[in-house]
Amino acid sequence: MKSRVLASLLSAAALAATQAPAADLRDPMRPPSAPAAAISSPRAPSTLQLQAVMRTGAARVAIVDGKLVRVGDRIDGAVIDEITTESIRYTRGGKQLVASLPGTKLDVRVNKTLQAGRP
Numbered sequence: 001m002k003s004r005v006l007a008s009l010l011s012a013a014a015l016a017a018t019q020a021p022a023a024d025l026r027d028p029m030r031p032p033s034a035p036a037a038a039i040s041s042p043r044a045p046s047t048l049q050l051q052a053v054m055r056t057g058a059a060r061v062a063i064v065d066g067k068l069v070r071v072g073d074r075i076d077g078a079v080i081d082e083i084t085t086e087s088i089r090y091t092r093g094g095k096q097l098v099a100s101l102p103g104t105k106l107d108v109r110v111n112k113t114l115q116a117g118r119p
Helices: 002-018
Strands: 050-056 059-064 067-069 078-083 087-092 095-100
Touching: 050 087, 059 078
Parallel strands: none
Antiparallel strands: 050 059, 059 067, 078 087, 087 095
């Protein structure tokens, strides 16, 4: 039993020692003449990106940066103050900011002549 545990630990240590750090890896799809990718430093929080607004009963919820938020929620150092049908108002660093849905609109029409079983 001890020999199996010891062998497993030695195998894990050997595997960890042979793996290259991510910074040393080269993208196999990058042409040889292409410059190396610049290492980006952690960026300051940017503006929030509103992706969707939905209504749940009397309240609205929004998808912001891939996360579901409600009025009063905190996300990336910002507090959601208001959710409208097409935008959110939030406060970050004492500043009031607005994020709106992208300019695309769907034109949805209801065809009231359709009946069950008929195209």
